[in-house]
Amino acid sequence: MSFYKRLAVVLAVVGVLGSFVMLFAMDVIKLDWITFMEIQPSYKPMESPRPVAARSIPIEGAAYIAGQGVPENPVVSDDFSVERGKLIFSVTCAHCHGAAGDGTGVIAGALVFPPANLTSELTQSKPDGSLFLTISNGIQGAGGQIHMPALNEDLSVRDRWDLVNYIRTLKATPAP
Numbered sequence: 001m002s003f004y005k006r007l008a009v010v011l012a013v014v015g016v017l018g019s020f021v022m023l024f025a026m027d028v029i030k031l032d033w034i035t036f037m038e039i040q041p042s043y044k045p046m047e048s049p050r051p052v053a054a055r056s057i058p059i060e061g062a063a064y065i066a067g068q069g070v071p072e073n074p075v076v077s078d079d080f081s082v083e084r085g086k087l088i089f090s091v092t093c094a095h096c097h098g099a100a101g102d103g104t105g106v107i108a109g110a111l112v113f114p115p116a117n118l119t120s121e122l123t124q125s126k127p128d129g130s131l132f133l134t135i136s137n138g139i140q141g142a143g144g145q146i147h148m149p150a151l152n153e154d155l156s157v158r159d160r161w162d163l164v165n166y167i168r169t170l171k172a173t174p175a176p
């Protein structure tokens, strides 16, 4: 056998063995070596969240337990709460709902759905807890598009009740 033939045979054998080893290295043939740290009964990134355990209380408080109806307002509507609500409103809500809460914010015209007039009798007739849940969960249109964004991740529970207390002070200015 010539030198080059022998070299070709050796390379072919090494190549076949090498590809076989790669099958394991690339997990084409997967062996669950218990020495691999990622193979363990743990919660992996991007896995869908596990269902909430029965009788557990959500981190945002009892207001989030499903099937309880609208929560009661636990924050007394004093000057401090209303002032806080007013400040948060001017930062987080006024660009849509307008500085006076009447639905005429600067970007109102650009939205897929006009912002609610919070001074209206319709909004003012709703219970505190219902406004709280709207601020927390937002409002989705029938087609799935977002009318109002959910703000529970941006605002603390206290912030949202302060906002509710502030909205209560927004009354339509009577027509002259």
Ligand code: HEC
Binding pocket: 089, 092, 093, 094, 096, 097, 111, 113, 114, 115, 116, 118, 122, 123, 124, 126, 131, 134, 135, 139, 140, 141, 147, 148, 149, 151, 163
């Ligand atoms: C991106 C614009 C946008 C922002 C920001 C926004 N809203 Fe809204 N909001 C809307 C729209 C639009 C609606 C009406 C949606 C509908 O009826 O389908 C609405 C509805 C509401 C309602 C329901 C009124 C009712 O009669 O049920 C409340 C309460 C409310 N917003 C409060 C707030 C508060 C408080 C903030 C700030 C923390 C806020 N919104 C921020 C757009 C916005």
